[in-house]
Amino acid sequence: xxxxxxxxxxxxxxxxxxxxxxxxxxxxxxxxxxxxxxxxxxxxxxxxxxxxxxxxxxxxxxxxxxxxxxxxxxxxxxxxxxxxxxxxxxxxxxxxxxxxxxxxxxxxxxxxxxxxxxxxxxxxxxxxxxxxxxxxxxxxxxxxxxxxxxxxxxxxxxxxxxxxxxxxxxxxxxxxxxxxxxxxxxxxxxxxxxxxxxxxxxxxxxxxxxxxxxxxxxxxxxxxxxxxxxxxxxxxxxxxxxxxxxxxxxxxxxxxxxxxxxxxxxxxxxxxxxxxxxxxxxxxxxxxxxxxxxxxxxxxxxxxxxxxxxxxxxxxxxxxxxxxxxxxxxxxxxxxxxxxxxxxxxxxxxxxxxxxxxxxxx
Amino acid sequence: xxxxxxxxxxxxxxxxxxxxxxxxxxxxxxxxxxxxxxxxxxxxxxxxxxxxxxxxxxxxxxxxxxxxxxxxxxxxxxxxxxxxxxxxxxxxxxxxxxxxxxxxxxxxxxxxxxxxxxxxxxxxxxxxxxxxxxxxxxxxxxxxxxxxxxxxxxxxxxxxxxxxxxxxxxxxxxxxxxxxxxxxxxxxxxxxxxxxxxxxxxxxxxxxxxxxxxxxxxxxxxxxxxxxxxxxxxxxxxxxxxxxxxxxxxxxxxxxxxxxxxxxxxxxxxxxxxxxxxxxxxxxxxxxxxxxxxxxxxxxxxxxxxxxxxxxxxxxxxxxxxxxxxxxxxxxxxxxxxxxxxxxxxxxxxxxxxxxxxxxxx
Ligand SMILES: NC(=O)c1ccc[n+]([C@@H]2O[C@H](COP(=O)([O-])OP(=O)(O)OC[C@H]3O[C@@H](n4cnc5c(N)ncnc54)[C@H](O)[C@@H]3O)[C@@H](O)[C@H]2O)c1
Ligand SMILES: NC(=O)c1ccc[n+]([C@@H]2O[C@H](COP(=O)([O-])OP(=O)(O)OC[C@H]3O[C@@H](n4cnc5c(N)ncnc54)[C@H](O)[C@@H]3O)[C@@H](O)[C@H]2O)c1
Ligand SMILES: [Zn+2]
Ligand SMILES: [Zn+2]
Numbered sequence: 001x002x003x004x005x006x007x008x009x010x011x012x013x014x015x016x017x018x019x020x021x022x023x024x025x026x027x028x029x030x031x032x033x034x035x036x037x038x039x040x041x042x043x044x045x046x047x048x049x050x051x052x053x054x055x056x057x058x059x060x061x062x063x064x065x066x067x068x069x070x071x072x073x074x075x076x077x078x079x080x081x082x083x084x085x086x087x088x089x090x091x092x093x094x095x096x097x098x099x100x101x102x103x104x105x106x107x108x109x110x111x112x113x114x115x116x117x118x119x120x121x122x123x124x125x126x127x128x129x130x131x132x133x134x135x136x137x138x139x140x141x142x143x144x145x146x147x148x149x150x151x152x153x154x155x156x157x158x159x160x161x162x163x164x165x166x167x168x169x170x171x172x173x174x175x176x177x178x179x180x181x182x183x184x185x186x187x188x189x190x191x192x193x194x195x196x197x198x199x200x201x202x203x204x205x206x207x208x209x210x211x212x213x214x215x216x217x218x219x220x221x222x223x224x225x226x227x228x229x230x231x232x233x234x235x236x237x238x239x240x241x242x243x244x245x246x247x248x249x250x251x252x253x254x255x256x257x258x259x260x261x262x263x264x265x266x267x268x269x270x271x272x273x274x275x276x277x278x279x280x281x282x283x284x285x286x287x288x289x290x291x292x293x294x295x296x297x298x299x300x301x302x303x304x305x306x307x308x309x310x311x312x313x314x315x316x317x318x319x320x321x322x323x324x325x326x327x328x329x330x331x332x333x334x335x336x337x338x339x340x341x342x343x344x345x346x347x348x349x350x351x352x353x354x355x356x357x358x359x360x361x362x
Numbered sequence: 363x364x365x366x367x368x369x370x371x372x373x374x375x376x377x378x379x380x381x382x383x384x385x386x387x388x389x390x391x392x393x394x395x396x397x398x399x400x401x402x403x404x405x406x407x408x409x410x411x412x413x414x415x416x417x418x419x420x421x422x423x424x425x426x427x428x429x430x431x432x433x434x435x436x437x438x439x440x441x442x443x444x445x446x447x448x449x450x451x452x453x454x455x456x457x458x459x460x461x462x463x464x465x466x467x468x469x470x471x472x473x474x475x476x477x478x479x480x481x482x483x484x485x486x487x488x489x490x491x492x493x494x495x496x497x498x499x500x501x502x503x504x505x506x507x508x509x510x511x512x513x514x515x516x517x518x519x520x521x522x523x524x525x526x527x528x529x530x531x532x533x534x535x536x537x538x539x540x541x542x543x544x545x546x547x548x549x550x551x552x553x554x555x556x557x558x559x560x561x562x563x564x565x566x567x568x569x570x571x572x573x574x575x576x577x578x579x580x581x582x583x584x585x586x587x588x589x590x591x592x593x594x595x596x597x598x599x600x601x602x603x604x605x606x607x608x609x610x611x612x613x614x615x616x617x618x619x620x621x622x623x624x625x626x627x628x629x630x631x632x633x634x635x636x637x638x639x640x641x642x643x644x645x646x647x648x649x650x651x652x653x654x655x656x657x658x659x660x661x662x663x664x665x666x667x668x669x670x671x672x673x674x675x676x677x678x679x680x681x682x683x684x685x686x687x688x689x690x691x692x693x694x695x696x697x698x699x700x701x702x703x704x705x706x707x708x709x710x711x712x713x714x715x716x717x718x719x720x721x722x723x724x
Binding site: 079083086087090096117118119120121122143145148150151153154155156157158236237 | 441445448449452458479480481482483484505507510512513516517518519520598599
């Protein structure tokens with residue numbers, strides 16, 4: 001699969017989606033980046049065994065390499081971790097032709113991606129996403145970055161990878177909660193841009209839950225295609241097209257802010273958020289109730305919540321305030337991505353706040 | 363003057379070169395960035411009085427603004443300073459339409475430029491260079507970045523400004539040593555790309571030393587044009603054209619490394635470096651001795667050294683080792699930019715080391 005961000009073929013790159021492709025990383029690197037002499041493999045502690053063999057393989061093809069392992073979890077997406085990766089690159093005497101290889105979920109991808117974007121004003125990046133979310137979402141589109149103590153993803157760069165290697169085999173070890181969370185984004189692609197894909201998900205829900213490789217490959221491929229198409233239309237998030245990927249997310253970010261750390265995963269928050277968004281669209285008469293019903297059934301089938309756990313205190317006013325402070329809003333007006341039919345969404349900036357709070361509960 | 367990096371008009375920006383233009387910054391911003399509602403003015407302690415009025419002017423046109431002052435000097439080009447600027451942006455609730463305004467020399471420009479490149483994956487940047495070096499060199503070309511404890515400019519991004527405002531009046535307060543250092547880069551442009559400009563510098567050397575506004579405007583304009591032309595041919599330093607700007611610099615970086623902190627300014631090191639490079643070209647029969655003589659005379663006229671101060675211990679082997687570790691070298695081979703006539707240089711990767719060391723002394 002070839003991705004051309006912003007429709008510019010010169011910066012296009014390949015997504016290779018194939019069981020076992022993780023083991024081909026060194027060969028891919030020498031093929032695509034023949035001048036590269038040094039590579040740092042960044043991963044997190046949970047994936048050390050998966051990533052470690054790559055450094056040997058790289059040395060085998062004449063590329064000096066080092067493994068850089070960060071703590072698993074969002075806290076590693078920090079300026080401090082970034083500094084650590086720069087140190088490992090310097091230890092390798094990495095020059096501008098060096099490569100950073102991110103083996104992990106979105107945390108490792110975003111962190112290592114920004115290290116690649118900024119070390120010596122930019123070196124090559126190969127993404128090897130290992131979580132479902134990273135495969136279908138974060139590894140496509142070129143967004144990289146780290147958090148600041150005062151907020152998420154506040155620092156970063158757009159930096160397209162030299163290639164993305166997706167090995168569905170590695171999903172076997174992904175914890176259930178992470179896998180189901182990734183499926184929330186998968187459902188999102190169906191609702192925002194592909195009703196036929198949504199139907200395919202409904203038909204294959206059992207095999208998907210079983211992580212059957214026969215369905216995982218087409219599933220991941222379609223999500224990457226759908227995301228890549230959006231990115232191609234709006235590489236730098238300037239035309240508004242990319243905002244459609246935010247379906248369910250303005251609600252979700254508010255829920256994540258209000259819930260305590262670890263109570264609600266991102267995917268779970270998105271699942272509840274899409275439910276609120278679809279409910280809002282129904283209440284405005286924009287979609288028939290059937291779209292909400294089908295979306296709810298699929299999310300529940302994928303073991304995702306459709307309302308907030310009782311433990312989360314989220315009075316409507318607090319939700320609204322948190323939604324208003326979402327950084328995707330322009331000039332303080334609440335911008336919501338709402339479905340206009342299954343497979344199509346639009347951005348609305350004029351939704352009355354009473355409608356929004358009414359949509360928070362069934 | 364309009365600059366189109368990489369020849370792409372869509373990303374072009376204006377350099378406005380005019381006495382008093384500093385005071386027009388707020389008007390420029392509202393004209394070019396009508397959506398901007400928040401701007402951070404970054405400067406250093408020596409320039410506080412120059413920069414402070416801008417924040418009032420910005421508030422006057424409805425843009426929330428803050429002054430962020432760093433310590434003068436290279437040490438402020440750090441990840442820590444960067445973090446501080448992010449904090450000021452967050453205090454202003456700056457969103458993606460925000461602007462960073464760099465009022466200062468190359469240190470402030472590089473630091474504030476990288477803050478703009480990375481905050482929320484990139485906000486707008488206006489450069490208001492105040493040192494001669496920043497006016498003729500660092501504010502043109504889009505390079506931004508910070509140092510790491512282990513080396514200079516190791517982290518950064520290419521980020522083109524929305525505009526560059528050059529006010530020659532502010533040069534009045536620039537310390538002599540900084541002014542003369544900037545002239546080393548000015549002489550460089552003549553040697554590498556414009557013999558007529560070199561002749562003009564010789565004719566107007568007196569007025570230039572007096573900082574006569576009547577010569578400063580055409581001087582700065584020509585340097586910006588010459589640098590912009592090189593950058594347009596090689597925006598991301600990939601084709602090798604941009605390497606010509608490195609004339610004298612491989613020597614200079616070695617001298618700066620060997621000299622203690624503060625002994626040799628960058629411009630002084632470049633002046634000695636260009637002298638060595640021209641001498642080397644003469645010894646190889648590439649240029650007549652006359653080119654070296656004229657370059658030497660002009661550098662001396664501009665109060666620049668043409669050999670290392672006695673205090674700097676620089677045995678030839680140490681110089682060579684330092685030159686070899688310059689990050690502009692590819693695969694360890696020494697790459698030198700040498701004149702082939704006044705107004706033209708080429709990159710040479712095959713100069714015998716004995717010739718290099720011989721060129722270190724007259
Ligand atoms: N760049 C983008 O466009 C983009 C898009 C969406 C999300 N994100 C970012 O992605 C991050 C979330 O990504 P994530 O959900 O992958 O989180 P993550 O990277 O923290 O991974 C989740 C957990 O799963 C583990 N894991 C990953 N792959 C595994 C495997 N194959 N086997 C066993 N364990 C495995 C990880 O060690 C981690 O503990 C957030 O920081 C978010 O901001 C970025
Ligand atoms: N980005 C690029 O393309 C590029 C190119 C060349 C150099 N640089 C960088 O530029 C930096 C050097 O820049 P610099 O020489 O301007 O140093 P600088 O920014 O430290 O300024 C030199 C000194 O002059 C003072 N000063 C500046 N303008 C003044 C004025 N009008 N009146 C009084 N004092 C004034 C400053 O406060 C400082 O003390 C280095 O970090 C170098 O790496 C970047
Ligand atoms: Zn998401
Ligand atoms: Zn220089």
